Amino acid sequence: MNIVIQTPRLYLRQFTEADAAIMRQLNNEPGVLQYIPEQAPASDEEALQILINILLPQYQQKLGRLAVHLKENDAFIGWCGLKWLKESDTIDLGYRFTPATWGNGYATEAAAATLTYGHGELQLKKIVAHAHIDNLASQKVLEKIGMQCIGEGMDSGMPVKGYVSFSNNL
Numbered sequence: 001m002n003i004v005i006q007t008p009r010l011y012l013r014q015f016t017e018a019d020a021a022i023m024r025q026l027n028n029e030p031g032v033l034q035y036i037p038e039q040a041p042a043s044d045e046e047a048l049q050i051l052i053n054i055l056l057p058q059y060q061q062k063l064g065r066l067a068v069h070l071k072e073n074d075a076f077i078g079w080c081g082l083k084w085l086k087e088s089d090t091i092d093l094g095y096r097f098t099p100a101t102w103g104n105g106y107a108t109e110a111a112a113a114t115l116t117y118g119h120g121e122l123q124l125k126k127i128v129a130h131a132h133i134d135n136l137a138s139q140k141v142l143e144k145i146g147m148q149c150i151g152e153g154m155d156s157g158m159p160v161k162g163y164v165s166f167s168n169n170l
């Protein structure tokens, strides 16, 4: 297992091709894609193709969404990580957690550690994030980890708030 980041309650590891089923399940949980312009994979095979074509290649640049597990029982609870967005040539912070775990501060804990990892270990000067204007929980997470809201706009056809974080080494 390739663990990249650890926090007091969580560890974040790289996904592998063996994770297709848990990715399909997460994206099919009610509410998970409410504010995200994506279709949930209908099969493990479809989820596997997303892993192979979109997710796993990001690891070559030390970026990528990471599987988040609870240290206390190794349960998979979602993902958090950095992704290079080709269209804007920016590094995006994103996360997605299974609804049964919402409200425990896990997203904040994982996202804060990922931001620190990005600015520190990876020496990224700028990290961006976007949240649907009605996704108040996600906006709260981004604000709690210190990202700055830079206004509203459209992203993939949906109204979003944009956020940015700059490293202190600029």
Ligand SMILES: CC(C)(COP(=O)(O)OP(=O)(O)OC[C@H]1O[C@@H](n2cnc3c(N)ncnc32)[C@H](O)[C@@H]1OP(=O)(O)O)[C@@H](O)C(=O)NCCC(=O)NCCS
Residues within 6 Å of the ligand: 031, 032, 033, 035, 036, 095, 096, 097, 098, 101, 102, 103, 104, 105, 106, 107, 108, 109, 130, 131, 132, 135, 136, 137, 138, 140, 141
């Ligand atoms: C957004 C998401 C990651 C938050 O996960 P989480 O583990 O519940 O986050 P945390 O517990 O760390 O923090 C959530 C904060 O939002 C607050 N919150 C939750 N729902 C809220 C709402 N409807 N209005 C205002 N604040 C809300 C919580 O109270 C908490 O703030 P607090 O610590 O000050 O009380 C989770 O809801 C999720 O996975 N959603 C589906 C995927 C998604 O939308 N991803 C983000 C795409 S931009």
